[in-house]
Amino acid sequence: MTGAPNQTPTQSSGLDPHLASALCYLCGWLTGLIFLLIEKDNKTVKFHAWHSIFLSVACIAYFLISTVLSLVPFVGIVFGILNVFVSLGLLVLIVVLIVKAYQGTRFVLPVITELAEKQAQK
Numbered sequence: 001m002t003g004a005p006n007q008t009p010t011q012s013s014g015l016d017p018h019l020a021s022a023l024c025y026l027c028g029w030l031t032g033l034i035f036l037l038i039e040k041d042n043k044t045v046k047f048h049a050w051h052s053i054f055l056s057v058a059c060i061a062y063f064l065i066s067t068v069l070s071l072v073p074f075v076g077i078v079f080g081i082l083n084v085f086v087s088l089g090l091l092v093l094i095v096v097l098i099v100k101a102y103q104g105t106r107f108v109l110p111v112i113t114e115l116a117e118k119q120a121q122k
Contacts, residue, residue, distance in 0.1 A: 021048040021101035025094055029056035047120035048101050054112045055097075059090060 015023075021044055024035050032052030039045045066083055070076035100107040107113075 017042050017045055018102050018104050020045045022098045024048040024052045025097045025101065029053045043120050047116050050116035050119040051112060054115050058112060
């Protein structure tokens with residue numbers, strides 16, 4: 001046998017960094033927080049954890065505001081329909097983020113990506 005097998009570097013959790021990055025998006029802020037607490041060194045995993053947390057906060061804020069506005073007569077119908085499309089879009093976005101993270105690439109989201117990058121570098 002010649003040479004050691006070529007292995008992907010692991011992280012604090014013992015998972016492959018691409019898998020850990022993808023898992024950050026699985027349950028939003030919760031898995032983002034878990035990987036942020038577990039991972040101390042891998043900046044890629046930390047980036048995806050922060051990305052997941054910031055995206056979750058933005059979604060929670062949107063849905064809180066839309067819930068309050070949906071209480072207004074006639075506006076509620078518009079937000080009810082809009083929320084269906086936003087929810088479907090969010091589901092697609094999360095799937096894309098999981099796939100991109102597993103592939104080792106980043107999907108750029110306005111404001112959120114920049115915030116996550118700054119936090120991951122700390």
